[in-house]
Amino acid sequence: MKRRDFIRTSLLATAGLTLISCEDQEIVIDDTPGRLTKTNNPKDIIIIGAGISGLVAGFELKRAGHNVTILEARDRIGGRIFTVREPFSNGIFAEAGAARIPDNHDITLGYIDYFNLSLNPFYPDGGNYTQLLDGEKSYIEPDVFLEDRPWPTSVTHKEYSKIESGNDQLPEALYETLMDNVHLSEPAISIEQMNDGVRVETDNGATYLGDKIICTLPLPVLNKVSFSPSLSTQKQEAINGGYTYNTATRVMFTSPTRFWENEGQNGFGKTDWPEEIWHPSWDQDSTAGLLLTYLRRDKAIEADALNDAVRNIQILNRWENVFPGVQNNITHAYTHSWAKEEWSGAGWPAPTEEEEEAYGSSLGLVEGHIHFAGEHTTEYHGWMQGALLSGIRAANEINDGAMT
């Protein structure tokens, strides 16, 4: 069974339906992994944050018959799913945030399938992968690299894919159904619970009233919102630094040609800096190329402390040993630091065992009329799958509550 058929079968089974075999015919999926029962008691629901968790919650609640308002601080939707296009020419693009989709993330793949988005492998099966260890450069053949894993508990490289036209197409597909419901550049600053509902005030002086709230904000920026009454002690402690987050920074460089291909290199590799090097444009229709370094934790903090010029020179100096001639071939550089992003404040949660034990189970707990979503409320830290699951869970809580 092909992956697509497998997902279709799983979705239909979840929805209690059977897959009717119709050879050579395109089967149209009309259900999502998060489908809710239609309500006969619609509620007014305010969702804070138009990242993928807020969007999926809004999408499913609206389909179930509820009235949805989504308040988003940024002037764009998608949150930490951000496909960078604009600074680059020739139609090339790269992911600043969510990039790889493992083949066991059924919910993510289920929505991709539902919206009929095409997938491509994340890693190419041609050209050599390059590694630089102790200043020594060597090549890894693609067959060998694809069977390896980016980290020990991960699926293999060959089991990762990406949305062909950019991962932002998934939040965009959800947004298309919610255009009238989403208010951009509308940061929430206070949430007040009353006996019969909730009141949200925004930085623009607007007030929104509703029956329920879904708050999807990542913990590092949740302290920009005041809650009345206060949130539980566990949530407050987690918000105030008790639940560690990782930093992550990507620095992207464009080149008018893919000069590295002359040496048989495919533009992907790793160094013991440590860093992962990607060539996101490998399957994009252009002769130009884009290379990026993916820096995490200490290396991201180090890179964030430098100004753009110094940071770029440092990376390109190192890369001269990886892609000879790189310094003379770069036309543009672009850095995206998630720690410096006003509405994210960090990459994703990386709690210690003690932090997880102390706070993990309380982050997604309902408090009065406020439901909590976001990838940090699930075990899938740093994955779209977690964000989607949390949005569906919060939507279900509200929908089930309305039924009873």
Ligand SMILES: Cc1cc2nc3c(=O)[nH]c(=O)nc-3n(C[C@H](O)[C@H](O)[C@H](O)COP(=O)(O)OP(=O)(O)OC[C@H]3O[C@@H](n4cnc5c(N)ncnc54)[C@H](O)[C@@H]3O)c2cc1C
């Ligand atoms: C560097 C990086 C690499 C990643 N790699 C992958 C990957 O390869 N594969 C994968 O599946 N996932 C990956 N992820 C994780 C994935 O991007 C996230 O799990 C997911 O996008 C989180 O969605 P969310 O809705 O929980 O949060 P967010 O996307 O953070 O959404 C929260 C939203 O709330 C908004 N907001 C903040 N404050 C306010 C306010 N006061 N009022 C209103 N709105 C507000 C924000 O602007 C944002 O839009 C990566 C993330 C990062 C940062």
